[in-house]
Amino acid sequence: MAIQIPTRLLFIDGEWREPVLKKRIPIINPASEEIIGSVPAATAEDVELAVEAARRALARNKGRDWASASGAVRAKYLRAIAAKITERKSELAKLEAIDCGKPLDEAAWDVDDVAGCFEYYADLAEGLDAQQKASISLPMEQFKSHVLKEPIGVVGLITPWNYPLLMATWKVAPALAAGCAAILKPSELASVTCLELAAVCIEVGLPPGVLNILTGLGHEAGAPLASHPHVDKIAFTGSTITGSKIMTAAAQLVKPVSLELGGKSPIVVFDDVDIDKAAEWTAFGVFWTNGQICSATSRLIIHENIAAEFLDRLVKWIKNIKISDPLEEGCRLGPVVSGGQYEKILKFISTAKSEGATVLSGGARPEHLKKGFFIEPTIITDVTTSMQIWREEVFGPVLCVKTFSSEDEALELANDTQYGLGAAVISKDLERCERVSKALQAGIVWINCSQPCFCQAPWGGNKRSGFGRELGKWGLDNYLSVKQVTQYASDEPWGWYKSPSKL
Numbered sequence: 001m002a003i004q005i006p007t008r009l010l011f012i013d014g015e016w017r018e019p020v021l022k023k024r025i026p027i028i029n030p031a032s033e034e035i036i037g038s039v040p041a042a043t044a045e046d047v048e049l050a051v052e053a054a055r056r057a058l059a060r061n062k063g064r065d066w067a068s069a070s071g072a073v074r075a076k077y078l079r080a081i082a083a084k085i086t087e088r089k090s091e092l093a094k095l096e097a098i099d100c101g102k103p104l105d106e107a108a109w110d111v112d113d114v115a116g117c118f119e120y121y122a123d124l125a126e127g128l129d130a131q132q133k134a135s136i137s138l139p140m141e142q143f144k145s146h147v148l149k150e151p152i153g154v155v156g157l158i159t160p161w162n163y164p165l166l167m168a169t170w171k172v173a174p175a176l177a178a179g180c181a182a183i184l185k186p187s188e189l190a191s192v193t194c195l196e197l198a199a200v201c202i203e204v205g206l207p208p209g210v211l212n213i214l215t216g217l218g219h220e221a222g223a224p225l226a227s228h229p230h231v232d233k234i235a236f237t238g239s240t241i242t243g244s245k246i247m248t249a250a251a252q253l254v255k256p257v258s259l260e261l262g263g264k265s266p267i268v269v270f271d272d273v274d275i276d277k278a279a280e281w282t283a284f285g286v287f288w289t290n291g292q293i294c295s296a297t298s299r300l301i302i303h304e305n306i307a308a309e310f311l312d313r314l315v316k317w318i319k320n321i322k323i324s325d326p327l328e329e330g331c332r333l334g335p336v337v338s339g340g341q342y343e344k345i346l347k348f349i350s351t352a353k354s355e356g357a358t359v360l361s362g363g364a365r366p367e368h369l370k371k372g373f374f375i376e377p378t379i380i381t382d383v384t385t386s387m388q389i390w391r392e393e394v395f396g397p398v399l400c401v402k403t404f405s406s407e408d409e410a411l412e413l414a415n416d417t418q419y420g421l422g423a424a425v426i427s428k429d430l431e432r433c434e435r436v437s438k439a440l441q442a443g444i445v446w447i448n449c450s451q452p453c454f455c456q457a458p459w460g461g462n463k464r465s466g467f468g469r470e471l472g473k474w475g476l477d478n479y480l481s482v483k484q485v486t487q488y489a490s491d492e493p494w495g496w497y498k499s500p501s502k503l
């Protein structure tokens with residue numbers, strides 16, 4: 001039976017609202033290339049309504065309804081959202097798979113992570129209460145000082161299409177836990193499950209305006225959100241180019257931003273590894289989520305002593321990956337998200353060939369799939385460090401390869417990038433792994449694996465991969481402002497100025 005995409009409106013002030021300009025954007029199933037529904041297209045007029053709703057939510061009942069309510073009050077809503085997400089897991093996973101193309105098993109895993117993330121930040125919201133009025137030791141006994149942690153205010157959350165509901169949750173859950181009111185703008189390429197999150201919020205009775213969800217195009221909805229004077233912070237996950245534009249818009253108002261941007265992450269494989277284990281992690285690190293991961297370890301740096309044997313084995317592993325409609329049982333590689341991405345990835349591959357690289361495996365549409373935006377898992381060898389394929393993020397199932405002979409050379413190659421999101425090292429020598437981990441210029445390092453991600457651990461990069469950290473307690477800090485409160489506690493006058501003489 002065909003899955004029905006619910007026809008939704010924008011979610012503003014706790015209710016469904018028609019976009020002011022009444023425009024909609026078609027939803028294209030990347031596996032069939034067919035239009036299967038539509039989402040509303042918000043514009044600046046809708047952003048204005050959402051910002052007003054968010055500000056009202058923070059001010060309602062002098063903040064006691066949300067912003068200054070106890071963390072335990074907010075935790076109750078976060079847990080209710082988690083429970084509803086779990087209840088609807090099967091349906092949400094199918095919607096995610098047909099909207100963005102990821103294999104159903106992956107989408108189901110994502111939905112579990114979404115529920116887990118809301119639960120985790122419910123716990124942290126409760127923990128916030130005990131952190132309030134934490135005292136500070138001062139060198140002058142006449143003074144007492146403590147710290148308050150307060151919500152930043154209204155936050156704009158702009159999220160990508162590769163993990164539509166999960167990436168939204170990485171921002172929504174801590175923002176709500178902190179007591180902020182949020183406006184979520186998901187990618188127009190995959191917004192369906194984010195609108196279902198709105199339906200969940202209605203079901204659990206989330207106070208109106210605390211979370212508003214605007215689907216729409218970046219320049220029509222994202223840009224006016226980023227530059228809005230009454231939005232207190234922007235958190236963005238997406239391309240480095242768009243991140244730079246958001247930072248520029250925010251700079252005009254000295255508005256804080258946190259950015260999780262692109263990557264060109266290395267995976268360094270030494271010659272003492274179990275070849276099959278290392279080959280599977282190498283494949284997983286770049287072909288999971290159809291290769292569309294900002295942290296994908298898409299540059300394989302392999303020791304020259306085992307390069308030929310390793311690549312031969314890696315090709316056998318990827319030939320065994322089931323490429324199919326995401327809803328087919330056992331699918332491990334679905335289509336990329338859109339026709340535009342499909343063409344862009346194929347252009348990267350053709351440019352690599354024209355620059356002198358070799359396509360060792362893949363590089364084209366799978367022969368058995370005549371429709372859909374499918375690209376075979378691709379390995380490119382004979383790569384030089386000046387080639388586009390080595391330097392630029394592909395955001396597709398494409399791995400490029402270079403060999404090394406020494407640890408120093410491996411590190412030089414690994415750090416030869418403008419990005420710094422993730423990196424992986426595979427070796428049986430754990431002392432070497434520790435050494436290499438410290439030397440890798442990245443916000444996340446994996447040892448003897450690639451891509452595991454847990455909501456308890458910090459996530460983010462450096463260099464042009466952005467700044468700020470999501471997840472863990474760091475993710476909550478993103479949405480909190482720290483206030484110092486200091487009291488003069490002595491009965492004695494201060495005595496700095498000479499007291500006026502009394503008549």
